[in-house]
Amino acid sequence: MNYQPDSVTSITLSAIPLPLATPISDAKVFTGRQKPMTEVAMLFVEIGTAEGCSGIGFSYSKRAGGPAQYAHAKEIAEAALGEDPNDIEKIYTKLLWAGASVGRSGLATQALAAIDVALYDLKSKRAGLPLAKFLGAHRDSVRTYNTSGGFLHASIDEVKDRATQSIEQGIGGIKIKVGLPDSAEDIKRLDAIAEHVGGTPLMVDANQQWDRTTALRMGRVLDRYNLVWIEEPLDAHDFEGHARLTTALDTPIATGEMLSSVAEHRRLIETRACDIIQPDAPRVGGISQFMRLLALADEAALDVAPHFAMEIHAHLAASYPRETWVEHFDWLDPLFNERMEIADGRMIIPDRSGLGITLSEQARRWTTDTVTID
Template structure:
């Protein structure tokens, strides 16, 4: 008996903006390269099939680019209609070539990400499995650390309170931002956080690409006494040689990759030996399909994995990575979804709901500024 293939019947795109309670500043703001962040733009994709299966996915932009992602997705969305939703890799190639005139990385593939994620969500729902299980999970929970409580606009006393609150919530590690104009301020803040946490709590720092090579080497050596899990983005994201030299010189692992926008860019970083910890972002590199390609490459090189942001997606992908990864905890996106992720004993629990286990909230609908259906 043969089963008739399912077909994609409809695609709905939504552009929305999530406001942040407090303007957010990291080292890029202090160097004058960016303004404080006050909102995040999201592109949501909802895909339905002829047989009644549905999937939801999303991508985002933290500053400029959100309208561009939406516009590009709107131009290519019709390419999905009539396709078998299970043929995700082929559909990804079709979509990327539909817009190849403007590139096969960056904004062009970020617009595809929401569609790709929605197809994987549908496929896992169709199988009645959490996405991690569909991919082949190595674990049912993943170590998690908090970033949102340690930004540079936050006074150190509040950073300490935020760290305590995160640990009490069940989060396992703490990351703080560095990159102050006066490096002594960074070291003093780090000293205070380490003293507050004690020696046993995993601690990371993130310079958001704002050090030069000499500063990164000096600061890396000065911070080694704190036993950091990693130093993140000490240099420009495309300075692979600089990251490689730093990784060789320091005992502390070097983490980077969140700003790269394709598997090819990550492959160049890995080939150069520029990361002990790779930090891909599925929405930034085009979705789950390219993320899996990159994860296979990173695993082959025995690298640690710590995906950037979007924990609702990355929890599943990290759970399917062979060696023990980390997932970054940001509560910022929680208002977008009806569900909440379970965190306890330092770990984020893979939900037992099928697919990603997320549903767009009424608040997300209220923040929507534009929609398109095909």
């Protein structure tokens, strides 16, 4: 059977602010660098083709940048019209050059990411395969940990209650936030949670709020807890500082979520600045770029724990040769008609084709701006 070319005929962009039930605070709030987060700005892309195929993708921004992502995507999306949707790398490059004057990382590629993800969703749907199977899965489930219950705005009792709920729901690990101005308070919270969860795998996340001296001192204290990792102990771009910590500490160092290009991640890998790399597909430009990054990580024998957006990252993590951790956030649940299944500490890869998600009516109601380019 000969292949019949298809073409992109429509691209619908939707700006959807996702309200959070409770304002969220991590260490950046307590050090005065940011305000509590009250919503996540979502950019959704729905692509249609001449042959009647469709795909959905998304990107996001926290606290700032959502309207700018939407505006940039609106400017460049026309470049994909008429292209064969199977030629994802070609389309990515064309879109990249359409917006080249604002660079090849950060907001520019985060806007492009939503289109790239939608193209992968479309292509795997056309093949009748879940995205993980389309990419080539190594497993049908991935280890998962809860991170949305351990924020610093919550009391110790609240964090303990949420940890109990997560474990009972089948979550395999618990992460809590640290990085308070008073490190003794961090240790107090960690002691309480570590005792409460017993042998359940435990991680901590400082959200870049320690300097090198504090990170080393705290790291030496944290070594006694047998943590799965210490996340973002330093500024995300302090590659040398992170590299020193990976050498000095027994506890693995995890970082990478705030980096917004493959080039930045390559430097992280080349300097051996982490034991566990935490890329974010929407932040680095989509699935095309994420898969390039995974190849580099695999060559360097690094573990991987993608950041946020589990609806995308579960599929990508399943395609990595080594066992991974995927972050479980329930924040995005209201946006979709489907739910990720959790059992025995693992997130099950959906058997639906593509990403396996469809936008809910609630998401449609939250939409503040939408445009179809055809």
